[in-house]
Amino acid sequence: MTRTSPAPLDGTIMCHAMWARDGRALAEFYATALGTKVSETYPGEQGEPAACAFTIGPSMYLFYTSKAFAAPNWPEDDLPFHMDLTFSDVRAAEEQLLQIGATKPAHQPGGDHWTVLLDPSGQPFCIHQAR
Numbered sequence: 001m002t003r004t005s006p007a008p009l010d011g012t013i014m015c016h017a018m019w020a021r022d023g024r025a026l027a028e029f030y031a032t033a034l035g036t037k038v039s040e041t042y043p044g045e046q047g048e049p050a051a052c053a054f055t056i057g058p059s060m061y062l063f064y065t066s067k068a069f070a071a072p073n074w075p076e077d078d079l080p081f082h083m084d085l086t087f088s089d090v091r092a093a094e095e096q097l098l099q100i101g102a103t104k105p106a107h108q109p110g111g112d113h114w115t116v117l118l119d120p121s122g123q124p125f126c127i128h129q130a131r
Helices: 023-033 090-099
Strands: 016-022 040-043 050-055 059-065 086-088 114-118 124-129
Touching: 016 023, 016 090, 023 050, 086 090, 090 114, 090 124
Parallel strands: 016 059, 086 124
Antiparallel strands: 040 050, 050 059, 114 124
């Protein structure tokens, strides 16, 4: 019996979602880092602001508020997800990110290739020089 392969899937990522104790603050941080503004808010079950978002190109970045959120104990904990951001001037970007709420942990496994920062919620993200 001859089997045919199914047609390749053609999905695209529509939304990247992250959780934090304060979704709005995290959305504002990443929106500023990426040169945009928070453009949408979504209510929770009781009408309270539960999530904030912005869109870049075809992708939405959504940040949920979760009072139960706990940042990973990085580098000890595995990360289920993290973001890598690129900048034309990575040194200047690092300075600005630190000014708007990022912190720089002592553990830096990237050498000259990338820098790890922690966003205001305590989650690691990496910054790189744009190629």
